[in-house]
Amino acid sequence: STNHKKVGQNLKYDKHVLANHGVLLSGIEHDTLLQSYVLESHQSHDMDSLAARHLGVKTISYDEVTGKGASRIPFEQVAVERATEYSGEDADVTLQLHRTLYPQVERDEKLDRVYRSIEMPVMEVLFAMERQGVLLDSALLEQQSRELGEKMIELENRVHQEAGQPFNLSSPKQLQEILFERKGLPVKKKTPGGQP
Numbered sequence: 001s002t003n004h005k006k007v008g009q010n011l012k013y014d015k016h017v018l019a020n021h022g023v024l025l026s027g028i029e030h031d032t033l034l035q036s037y038v039l040e041s042h043q044s045h046d047m048d049s050l051a052a053r054h055l056g057v058k059t060i061s062y063d064e065v066t067g068k069g070a071s072r073i074p075f076e077q078v079a080v081e082r083a084t085e086y087s088g089e090d091a092d093v094t095l096q097l098h099r100t101l102y103p104q105v106e107r108d109e110k111l112d113r114v115y116r117s118i119e120m121p122v123m124e125v126l127f128a129m130e131r132q133g134v135l136l137d138s139a140l141l142e143q144q145s146r147e148l149g150e151k152m153i154e155l156e157n158r159v160h161q162e163a164g165q166p167f168n169l170s171s172p173k174q175l176q177e178i179l180f181e182r183k184g185l186p187v188k189k190k191t192p193g194g195q196p
Contacts, residue, residue: 002026002027003027004027005027005028005029005030006025006027006028006029006030007029007030007031007032007094007095007098008028008030008031008032008094009031009032009033009047009050009090009093009094009097010031010033010045010047011025011028011031011033011123012031012123012126012127012130015028015127016127016130016131019131028120028123028124030098030102031119031120031123032047032050032094032097032098032101033045033050034115034119034120034123035097035098035101035102035104035105035115036050036097036101037119038105038111038114038115038119039101039104039105039111047059047090047093047094047097048061050097050101051093051096051097054097054100054101055093055096055097055100057093057096059089059090059093060085060086060089062086065078065082065083065086066078156169163178163182163183164182165178
């Protein structure tokens with residue numbers, strides 16, 4: 001029900017699982033994976049990593065419950081007691097993460113706007129795209145590809161003309177020779193390897 005607000009970790013995944021069984025998950029209010037992404041996009045966003053990083057908690061991993069490799073069993077074959085422990089911890093840790101992460105997002109007006117106005121709505125768009133697929137106009141894509149290819153060749157020819165000779169634009173060594181040695185552009189800073 002939309003009236004019952006939900007908090008979860010990677011709810012787009014859960015929404016797919018439930019949709020596979022004819023259940024439409026609605027009332028999604030918060031997603032801790034997206035909160036984490038908004039706060040620290042460069043970090044891992046899986047629940048085990050988030051719990052360790054933000055709560056100092058070592059969670060029960062999926063591998064510990066189902067096994068690994070050839071000995072892995074489907075989750076439905078996990079003993080009910082073990083599955084209950086794993087699932088209960090998931091729910092508890094998710095709520096703890098929300099109570100830790102969301103206040104940090106909410107304190108920063110820009111982060112809160114990105115989270116609420118972009119990330120949360122885009123999750124619904126991505127869900128729909130993943131569920132239904134997308135329609136591509138392959139003829140238009142082919143035309144655009146051809147136009148971009150022609151433009152690239154034209155630009156490359158202009159660069160070669162300006163340089164006074166053809167060279168490999170993808171070669172840092174050849175670029176260095178053309179830009180700094182032949183054209184005499186000033187070297188502002190050298191890279192750790194000594195290149196301009």
